[in-house]
Amino acid sequence: MPGDYALVDLPFFQEAIMGIQEIAGMMEYDLLLCIGSGNDMAGLRRIIQNHKVDGVVLLRTMVDDPQVTFLQERRIPFVTAGSCKYKDVKQIDHDHRSACRELTSIMLMRGMKNMALLGGSEDIVVNQTRYAGVVDAHELFGKKINDNLVFLNLEGKAYVEKAVDDAIDRGCDCLLCMDDAVCAQVMRRLRERHIKVPQQVKVASFYNSSVLENNVPSITSLSFDSKELGARACKNLLRQIEGEETENRTLLPYEVVLKESTQ
Structure with a gap:
């Protein structure tokens, strides 16, 4: 999870994490929250090097994303809750x-x-x-x-x-x-x-x-349903950990809600 989020971004991350936790708990996995800012990957490197996790869900993707490169190099199962432009990365995103x-x-x-x-x-x-x-x-x-x-x-x-x-x-x-x-x-x-x-x-x-x-x-x-985004990302990751085939990219639906500000 990015550490440089604004306070108004918190509802998205809370809902996505709730979705992840719901699925992980059902499958008897524990959730470890790792926070990093910008190019600071000290926390992510530490949990990977100490073998504390079986896989990773990235909750924000960057155009040039050192986290993606690092996880690919270490051959750690991971999925992005959001799109990225790297090859062979499992992605769950809204359209x-x-x-x-x-x-x-x-x-x-x-x-x-x-x-x-x-x-x-x-x-x-x-x-x-x-x-x-x-x-x-x-x-x-x-x-x-x-x-x-x-x-x-x-x-x-x-x-x-x-x-x-x-x-x-x-x-x-x-x-x-x-x-x-x-x-x-x-x-x-x-x-x-x-x-x-x-x-x-x-x-x-x-x-x-x-x-x-x-x-x-x-x-x-x-x-957008942020909780569903987290849940689908977690399901994809757990299937990877179990050695199953998963979709490379999944786009979730959205709803246009017309209200007073554009009448």
């Missing part, structure tokens, strides 16, 4: 690209012409996947994404606030947030500027969690 393509397409069908995209680090695979879904949707409508309204690598409140200000100043009519953390900060900035949602600008999030559930207005978002 983020299709989900983002569908939600963006709905906004385009509703007449949005200047959509801004706000997101976090491009080093995280899921953010690249979400971006690809937005590009796909524009291409389906014969349009090109406006690069002047794409704001990525927003690591911190000040960066998000500036991105919102720039997007509004450049005439955006809809703010697409790559996740609930960014969306919560976007909504806070819009309230500070007394910009009304959805009357003056519409807002949607590519991930939903308890962070957004009490927001007024309610937020249009993509809903």
Whole structure:
């Protein structure tokens, strides 16, 4: 589990770990939580070298992921709860690209012409996947994404606030947030500027969690079952440990939840 998560990311990791624990417990396996940040793999190296685990579930994947390389070199059974671009890696993920393509397409069908995209680090695979879904949707409508309204690598409140200000100043009519953390900060900035949602600008999030559930207005978002993601990842890993064949990549379903913020 990444140690550099934001507090608003915690619901995802909690639910995924609950899914892992549920399956592991049923099969009489114990769960050992290992936390690492960035390229710091000291904890992972230690538990592998001390033979403390039979296999590993990685809860976040990076474009250049030293954890994947290390586990492949050590020939340790593992599965990623998320996609990665490495060969011969077992992956369980939600279909983020299709989900983002569908939600963006709905906004385009509703007449949005200047959509801004706000997101976090491009080093995280899921953010690249979400971006690809937005590009796909524009291409389906014969349009090109406006690069002047794409704001990525927003690591911190000040960066998000500036991105919102720039997007509004450049005439955006809809703010697409790559996740609930960014969306919560976007909504806070819009309230500070007394910009009304959805009357003056519409807002949607590519991930939903308890962070957004009490927001007024309610937020249009993509809903994923994080607990099922963890459970399916654990099932895949246990089958590998038992020497069984497993699927290389499994994509789980999603739901588009249309609410007040895009009406």
